[in-house]
Amino acid sequence: MVSLWMFSHVGWSQNVVYFGQDLGMTSMTNAKVQRVFTGKETLWKNGKTVVICLPGTKSAKAQEVYTKVYGKSVKEVQKFWLSLVFQGRAKSPIFFDSEQEMVDYVKRTPGAIGVITADKKNLVPNGFMVTITN
Amino acid sequence: MKKTILFCGVLLQVAHGWAQSERNIDLKMYGHMQYNMDKFDQDKNSYFSLGEQDFFVTAKLTDRISFLGETVVKYDAATSAKFAPSIERAQMKWDYFGNHSIIMGKIHTPVNTWNDEYHHGRLFFPTIDRPLFFSTMVPVHTSGVSFRGQYLGRLNFGYDLVIGNGISSTDAYDASTNKAVMAGMHIRPDENTRIGVSYYNDYMPINKPGVHSGHAGYNSGYLGPLNFELYSLSIKRFTDQYEFMSESGYGINTTDSLGRAENFASFNYLGVKVKEVSTIYALADFMHIADNDLHSPRGKQMKTAIGYKYEFSETCNVKFQVERTISSDTHLNNQGDMQVERYDFKFQLAYGF
Numbered sequence: 001m002v003s004l005w006m007f008s009h010v011g012w013s014q015n016v017v018y019f020g021q022d023l024g025m026t027s028m029t030n031a032k033v034q035r036v037f038t039g040k041e042t043l044w045k046n047g048k049t050v051v052i053c054l055p056g057t058k059s060a061k062a063q064e065v066y067t068k069v070y071g072k073s074v075k076e077v078q079k080f081w082l083s084l085v086f087q088g089r090a091k092s093p094i095f096f097d098s099e100q101e102m103v104d105y106v107k108r109t110p111g112a113i114g115v116i117t118a119d120k121k122n123l124v125p126n127g128f129m130v131t132i133t134n
Numbered sequence: 135m136k137k138t139i140l141f142c143g144v145l146l147q148v149a150h151g152w153a154q155s156e157r158n159i160d161l162k163m164y165g166h167m168q169y170n171m172d173k174f175d176q177d178k179n180s181y182f183s184l185g186e187q188d189f190f191v192t193a194k195l196t197d198r199i200s201f202l203g204e205t206v207v208k209y210d211a212a213t214s215a216k217f218a219p220s221i222e223r224a225q226m227k228w229d230y231f232g233n234h235s236i237i238m239g240k241i242h243t244p245v246n247t248w249n250d251e252y253h254h255g256r257l258f259f260p261t262i263d264r265p266l267f268f269s270t271m272v273p274v275h276t277s278g279v280s281f282r283g284q285y286l287g288r289l290n291f292g293y294d295l296v297i298g299n300g301i302s303s304t305d306a307y308d309a310s311t312n313k314a315v316m317a318g319m320h321i322r323p324d325e326n327t328r329i330g331v332s333y334y335n336d337y338m339p340i341n342k343p344g345v346h347s348g349h350a351g352y353n354s355g356y357l358g359p360l361n362f363e364l365y366s367l368s369i370k371r372f373t374d375q376y377e378f379m380s381e382s383g384y385g386i387n388t389t390d391s392l393g394r395a396e397n398f399a400s401f402n403y404l405g406v407k408v409k410e411v412s413t414i415y416a417l418a419d420f421m422h423i424a425d426n427d428l429h430s431p432r433g434k435q436m437k438t439a440i441g442y443k444y445e446f447s448e449t450c451n452v453k454f455q456v457e458r459t460i461s462s463d464t465h466l467n468n469q470g471d472m473q474v475e476r477y478d479f480k481f482q483l484a485y486g487f
Contacts, residue, residue, distance in 0.1 A: 040284075040290065042229050042233050043233075083258055086190065086255050086258065087253075088225070088227070089284060091192070
């Protein structure tokens, strides 16, 4: 069974929205989102693999999203992930140059979670959106 | 040389083709080049060297099974081409529950933070070289099975239990039925900090250095049984303002003939970030191998260094390092118990993409 959620985010990093498919949960805390996006979660509770989707370095929104999500520069975030993947401790996120590409990928990938700026939330179909709790 | 180039070409072509057709496969390459100028006794040298060229591949085979491989092409005087490929990591991982996994293959033995995180990627090294005791005391690789847990609980607790071929084995064979074991645990109380301890034990019926140790080149001539033990303590804290790392090891090599040889090593690094891309650093690295040790070259070494790292991007950096090494190690100075002083200036260009 495929189920879809979307998270409009408040608190930890405003002005970005999270969306995902088949994550096995209908809401997520700020702390949980932070753990997921720093590679500390391997599997969702429903057993699906966590697949992180982020804007790529060529995306015009990369710096804005990275600042909101990580509080770091694009370079620092890319360095963080290079190192973590090299250690074998996490799978590499998938990077997208456009929001539409990311939305399309998340829609067809169980366990995938993506983040885009709130001004592009209209790209995400109904049924994906959920509010993040503190 | 042609064979090595052909190997690299084929590897890149195949992996590039996979990467094009399937997003679950990722190929990266890491490497470094170096310039050294040293003064060692009456000897002076100045030379450029081509460092390790590291082909790193990861692949997701199923939702829960993944592969990680690290193959390095490096200088090898024993071959006619002077360069040879070497499989440094080849591991299959099964994420069986939550953040718990089982890994099988050739891994970097996670005895300390350095060996668990930096592997052969000079891009990630905070200094130009590994700590001194990687050349004598650290069992760098293990071929076997590892049980791993990570990021558990509020302190992000992690554990590693490794069972595998011992120090005297090759990548394909271990003459001993006895297996080496390693147990380690660590915590990451915040995003910048890792504190870990570990214990490694390998009983070798025949003392022989093998490819899994960083000290394959040394042979004391002793071929009797030897019990190899290593206790490790690692503390690492890297913030936006400063970087601190301490790697310590206490080794006990026990033989019937000379008894218990106690070895000690400690590597300490402190870096100050003057800008996001610039780090000034200093290190003090000490190692003492006991006189009655029959596995590693006995002696003392003390290296102190200052250095500077500049990061052009997350994929390219340079390091400059000036160092002084005082050694009574026959392995290094070849002059018995005499103490020898050595000075080095090193420049390293490291990259990964």
